[in-house]
Amino acid sequence: MAERIRIRLRxxxxxxxxxxxxxxLCAGCAEPTIVRQILHAIDGPVVVSAATGCLExxxxxxxxxxxxxxxxHNAFENAATTISGAEAAFKALKRRGAIPEDKQxxxxxxxxxxxxxxxxxQFISGALERGHKFIYVCLNNEAYMNTGIQxxxxxxxxxxxxxxxxxxxxxxxxxxxxxxxxxxxxxxxPYVAQAAPHNWRDLMTKAKKAxxxxxxxxxxxxxxxxxxxxxxxxxxxxxxxxxxxxxYWPLYEVENGTKVTVNYKPRDKKPxxxxxxxxxxxxxxxxxxxxxxxxEIQEKxxxxxxxxxxxxxxxx
Amino acid sequence: xxxxxxxxxxxxxxxVSQAMRQIDPDVVAAYPITPQTAVVQNFSQxxxxxxxxxxxxxxxxxxxxxxxxIGSEVSGARTMTATAANGLALMWExxxxxxxxxxxxxxxxxxxxxxxxxxxHCDHSDSMGARDSGWMQLYAETGQEAYDNTIQAVRxxxxxxxxxxxxxxxxxxxxxHGVERVGLLPDEAVRDFVxxxxxxLTLLDTxxxxxxxxxxxxxxxxxxxxxxxxxxxxxxxxxxxxxGREYEELSGRPQPILDMFGMDDAELAIxxxxxxxxxxxxxxxxxxxxxxxxxxxxxxxxxxFPDDMLVDAIKDCKAVAVLDRAISFGSPQGxxxxxxxxxxxxxxxGVVGLPVVDYVYGLGxxxxxxxxxxxxxxxxxxVAAEGDRGAMxxxxxxxx
Numbered sequence: 001m002a003e004r005i006r007i008r009l010r011x012x013x014x015x016x017x018x019x020x021x022x023x024x025l026c027a028g029c030a031e032p033t034i035v036r037q038i039l040h041a042i043d044g045p046v047v048v049s050a051a052t053g054c055l056e057x058x059x060x061x062x063x064x065x066x067x068x069x070x071x072x073h074n075a076f077e078n079a080a081t082t083i084s085g086a087e088a089a090f091k092a093l094k095r096r097g098a099i100p101e102d103k104q105x106x107x108x109x110x111x112x113x114x115x116x117x118x119x120x121x122q123f124i125s126g127a128l129e130r131g132h133k134f135i136y137v138c139l140n141n142e143a144y145m146n147t148g149i150q151x152x153x154x155x156x157x158x159x160x161x162x163x164x165x166x167x168x169x170x171x172x173x174x175x176x177x178x179x180x181x182x183x184x185x186x187x188x189x190p191y192v193a194q195a196a197p198h199n200w201r202d203l204m205t206k207a208k209k210a211x212x213x214x215x216x217x218x219x220x221x222x223x224x225x226x227x228x229x230x231x232x233x234x235x236x237x238x239x240x241x242x243x244x245x246x247x248y249w250p251l252y253e254v255e256n257g258t259k260v261t262v263n264y265k266p267r268d269k270k271p272x273x274x275x276x277x278x279x280x281x282x283x284x285x286x287x288x289x290x291x292x293x294x295x296e297i298q299e300k301x302x303x304x305x306x307x308x309x310x311x312x313x314x315x316x
Numbered sequence: 317x318x319x320x321x322x323x324x325x326x327x328x329x330x331x332v333s334q335a336m337r338q339i340d341p342d343v344v345a346a347y348p349i350t351p352q353t354a355v356v357q358n359f360s361q362x363x364x365x366x367x368x369x370x371x372x373x374x375x376x377x378x379x380x381x382x383x384x385x386i387g388s389e390v391s392g393a394r395t396m397t398a399t400a401a402n403g404l405a406l407m408w409e410x411x412x413x414x415x416x417x418x419x420x421x422x423x424x425x426x427x428x429x430x431x432x433x434x435x436x437h438c439d440h441s442d443s444m445g446a447r448d449s450g451w452m453q454l455y456a457e458t459g460q461e462a463y464d465n466t467i468q469a470v471r472x473x474x475x476x477x478x479x480x481x482x483x484x485x486x487x488x489x490x491x492x493h494g495v496e497r498v499g500l501l502p503d504e505a506v507r508d509f510v511x512x513x514x515x516x517l518t519l520l521d522t523x524x525x526x527x528x529x530x531x532x533x534x535x536x537x538x539x540x541x542x543x544x545x546x547x548x549x550x551x552x553x554x555x556x557x558x559x560g561r562e563y564e565e566l567s568g569r570p571q572p573i574l575d576m577f578g579m580d581d582a583e584l585a586i587x588x589x590x591x592x593x594x595x596x597x598x599x600x601x602x603x604x605x606x607x608x609x610x611x612x613x614x615x616x617x618x619x620x621f622p623d624d625m626l627v628d629a630i631k632d633c634k635a636v637a638v639l640d641r642a643i644s645f646g647s648p649q650g651x652x653x654x655x656x657x658x659x660x661x662x663x664x665x666g667v668v669g670l671p672v673v674d675y676v677y678g679l680g681x682x683x684x685x686x687x688x689x690x691x692x693x694x695x696x697x698x699v700a701a702e703g704d705r706g707a708m709x710x711x712x713x714x715x716x
Contacts, residue, residue, distance in 0.1 A: 045522035049387065057531045065527035070519045072390060073529035075409055078383035084373060085345060085387025085395070086519055092342035092371040092393050093520070105522060123383070126376030 007204045012040045016068065023066040024058040028226040028233035030240065031055050031139050033197045035110065038137060038219070039069070041207035046106045049083045051115035052076040054146040055139060077120035079109040080127040080136050087132045106211050107134035113154035114144040116220075117180045121153075128187040128216045135210040136218045138180065141225035149228040153178035156248075158290075158297055159281050161228075166284035171293055176300060181254075184218040188257030191217040195251055197224075198240035202251055202263055209253070222249045230280025239278050246275045247305040252312075260311040272301045318568030321499030328459035328491035331498045332398070332424050332484075333358035335466035337368055338506035341422075342393035342513075345373035345384035349403040350436045351488040352426040356398055378403035382410035382421075389419040390528050392518035394470070397421065400488055401428035404442045408449070414481045415450030415544060417529060420473030420513075421481040423451070424466060427590070427641075428488040429680045437681020438488040440589065440641040444653045450544050452482040452552055453619035455589040457575070459496045461616070462486040464569060467501075470510045471559045477551040480544070487591040489681065494591075501567055509566060548620045556617055573622050574629060575614040578604055582611025584696040585630050587658065588639035589615060592677070592684050596639070599689040610693050618654070623661035631665075634700035636672045637692050639684075639712065643676055649709040652676055671705035677712035688712050 018039040025032050031054060039046060047070045050056040056073045059066040074082040087107050093099040111120055116138040124136055143161045144150040151164040157176045160166040164173035185192040190213035195203040203221065210217035222243055224236040231239055243249035244264055251264040273294060276282035285294050326334065333355050336344070346356045363372045373388075375381045381397050388395040399407065404425060414421055425443045429435040443453060454469065456462040465484045473482040486492055501509075517526050532540060553573065560571030577597045579585065586596050593614030600610045613629055615622060630636050640652020647656050655674035662670060675692060678684045692712065699705055 047519055047522065060527050060530040062530040062532045062536050065530060067527050068525055070522055070525045071527045072387065072519055073531070074383055074386050074413055078380065078410075081375065081380045081383035082387035084375075084380075085343065085384035085389075086391045087387075088343045088345070088371040088373045088384065089388040089391035089393030089395075090520055092369070092388075093391070095369055095371070096342065098392070099520065105520065122376060123380055126380055129376070130374065 005205050005208050007041070007201050015040055018046070018067070018069050019059065020066045020068055024061060025054060026227050028236055029054070030197050030223040030225070030236040033236070034139060034203070034221050034223055037197065037200050037203050038108070038207040041204035042106050042108070042211045044104045044106060045069070046108055047086055048072070049074065049079045049086070049109045051079040051111035051120060052146070053112040053115060055110055055112070057146060076115055078123050079111045079115060080120065080124045080134070083107045083109040083134050084127045084130065084132045087134055109134060109136045111136070111138055112145065113138060113140040113142060114152045117153035117178050124218070125187065128184070128189050131215050133215055135207070136216065138218070138220045139223045140220055141223045141228060142177070143228050145225050145228045154180065156297070157300070158285050158293055160284060161281070171284060171290050181220045184220070185254040185257055189217065190215045190256055191253065193253040194220045194249065196222040196240040196244055196249055198237045199244065199251060199264065206253065228281070231278050235278065239275070242270065242275045242278060246270045246272045246301070248272050248275055248301050250305060250308055252308060258315055260308065260315045262308060262312050272298050319501060319505050319566055321501055321567060323497050323499050325495050326459055326498040327354065327493050327495045328462045328486045329354035329426060329493065330358055331459040331463040332466050332486070333362070334500055335463045335506070336396055337362050338501070338503050339396070339467065339470055339510050340368045340507070341370055341396045343371045343373065343385070343388040343395045344397060345375050345381050345388065345395070346397045347375050347378045347381045347399070347403060349378070349400050351428055351492045352398045352400045352403070352424070354492070355424055355426065378406040379410060382407035382414060385421050386410060386414050386417065386419060389421050390417065390518065391520045392513070392515050394513040395421050396423070398424035398426065400426045401442045402431055404446060405430055408446065411446055411449040411451060413529070416540070418479040418544070419481055420479055422466065422469045422473055423481065423483045425483050425485045426488045426492040427485050435680040438490050438641070439679045439681065441679070443483055443485050444642040444644070446483070447619055447653055450480065450548070451619065452480055452548070454482065454484050454616055455618055456484065456486040456491065456616070457591055457593045457614055459486070459491055459494065459498045460569070462491060463498055463500065464563065464567065464571065465616070467506055467509060468559050468563050468571065472552070472556050474513055475555045475559070478547050478555050480547050480552065485590070490591045505566060509563070552620045553617070553622060571616070573615070573617045574625050575616055576611065576629060578611035579613060579629050581609050583609040583634040584693055584700060585611045585613060585633045585636045586639060586689070586692060587613045587615070587626070587630070587636065587654065589618065589641065589654065592639060592641070595684060595686060596689050599686045599693070603690070603693060608693065621657050621661070623657070623665070626658060627661050627665045627667060631667050631670065633670065635696040636670065637675055637696055638672060639675050639677050639692070641678045643679070651709045655709070671699050673699065673705060673707070674709045675712040676709065682713050684713055
């Protein structure tokens with residue numbers, strides 16, 4: 001029976017920040033909050049890889065770095081694969097005696113939704129299939145933000161992005177978002193979870209579970225983006241809460257591909273329109289002409305929520 | 317005192333996997349593609365039989381192969397891989413990242429034509445397409461040389477004055493699948509020769525955390541690229557020569573940068589890479605017996621380009637032919653890369669008036685037979701006699 005996981009603020013505030021302040025992420029960006037929560041939650045040494053994206057460019061402007069842990073950036077699609085190589089080296093060097101047998105390292109790969117849902121999907125899948133022991137964290141701000149807010153597989157239907165703009169004929173992205181978390185869970189790996197930064201206790205617990213998993217683990221974390229979502233600079237965490245309260249972004253976990261646990265069920269489930277209202281990227285959805293679309297999106301969110309609850313029941 | 321090699325019948329791919337077995341790298345991350353498959357298959361068997369200590373990562377694509385190699389090498393693990401053709405093309409962005417990060421990865425390329433059209437046979441379009449990627453390139457004529465080059469490659473790449481990744485190339489099918497008598501050094505001799513890989517800083521050194529692959533603004537990228545270039549143009553050839561000498565002492569087999577035949581007095585010379593060098597030499601030998609002053613130069617090293625040595629070798633010739641097994645599309649008159657580099661070198665060394673003709677040959681595995689080589693020497697004789705180079709770029713073995 002696994003030891004009960006406790007998140008103690010008292011311990012956390014005395015830890016050194018593994019991501020140092022002074023980086024260049026936008027004011028109000030949720031990513032550094034998420035990264036810090038995760039790195040605080042993981043005990044012992046970590047080695048981090050990051051995909052090309054906001055986090056990577058903003059934290060390592062040569063000759064400066066914000067990372068107080070070993071860190072590598074390779075390219076856009078291959079954070080998981082780069083870490084696979086590092087993890088393989090770790091095993092090989094231990095075997096050779098170059099690294100002590102009892103040395104522990106937790107390998108963590110960070111990628112945005114662009115890197116994870118789209119260009120890097122194959123690479124993550126391969127790393128999961130090979131069973132490397134690492135944590136893959138998707139920092140999901142629902143578009144290719146670093147290159148200027150272009151649509152990704154994670155962008156929800158109806159969202160305005162620069163490559164799926166709301167125009168006179170089209171109302172933003174016409175396709176629904178790719179079910180990345182489900183795809184990850186379908187690999188039957190030890191641990192997959194969806195999380196969000198407002199519920200830091202939940203996110204940090206999940207990071208600890210991921211670190212303890214006997215194999216690959218994936219965390220898909222919603223990362224509100226003031227710039228790309230067009231919301232108030234200080235709004236990220238409230239918007240994160242609202243995403244969970246509307247069931248647009250359920251907080252849940254899947255163990256070994258089968259056991260589903262929904263970690264948060266809002267007492268008072270809010271309509272997804274409440275969430276859309278907070279962000280400029282959905283502003284056009286409130287035109288009368290788009291009323292049907294708004295309804296379809298609500299139906300879709302409800303459908304996915306019901307399905308998730310059903311899966312939880314079935315796997316109990 | 318040279319150590320004795322044990323001779324075995326091996327094809328080129330097997331020769332390389334034997335070298336890899338003896339090197340016993342920490343990590344191999346590879347994806348299969350004809351005609352490299354045997355390299356990785358054989359190595360997988362060694363892993364399965366516990367003959368090597370290597371951690372084998374069966375990646376899901378060639379881009380993943382080089383991505384994993386980068387993650388592994390930066391972690392302080394000696395890392396090797398192999399590919400060909402479109403596999404090399406698929407890892408293109410990673411090649412630049414590997415060299416940009418000064419990672420001494422050793423890559424065997426079993427040369428095969430790039431698609432399209434799809435063709436699985438030998439030509440040099442794959443590795444030539446990567447000639448600007450910052451990797452060193454060695455080209456082997458035989459399976460023996462492929463074996464010898466692979467072992468030396470480790471030392472060349474890891475040398476502290478170089479720290480640059482290296483491709484060790486051999487002709488697909490012709491060499492890769494061709495069985496020859498290959499002399500293998502004793503296992504301990506190879507082990508001692510390659511030694512161990514001890515980089516200064518690694519990704520796994522959690523006590524001294526470092527950031528690898530930072531983002532350069534306009535104020536640093538240029539200087540970083542210059543550093544890369546210096547390793548190649550100032551140090552690499554010297555190191556290749558030194559390692560070659562050490563290897564010759566060990567094996568008894570000379571490791572020239574330019575393999576030269578008949579060049580002491582050759583008036584007509586052919587410059588050619590890889591297996592066709594053997595064909596050219598056989599033809600040249602026969603012609604020399606008839607009294608023709610012909611010669612063959614087969615560069616073992618293409619990157620860095622040994623311009624001083626090549627110019628020196630041919631400057632007194634009357635006519636020279638370069639045989640290119642790749643077209644550099646859109647280059648002056650559609651010539652190949654070796655021709656383009658060589659003629660630039662001649663001009664830059666102030667050698668004028670020496671006629672050089674480019675022959676594009678063997679694309680897509682087109683067989684290149686002795687009579688074709690003879691026709692080149694005939695052409696060169698004509699060029700020399702008439703003092704007229706004629707067509708700058710020609711085709712050898714093309715059906716018209």
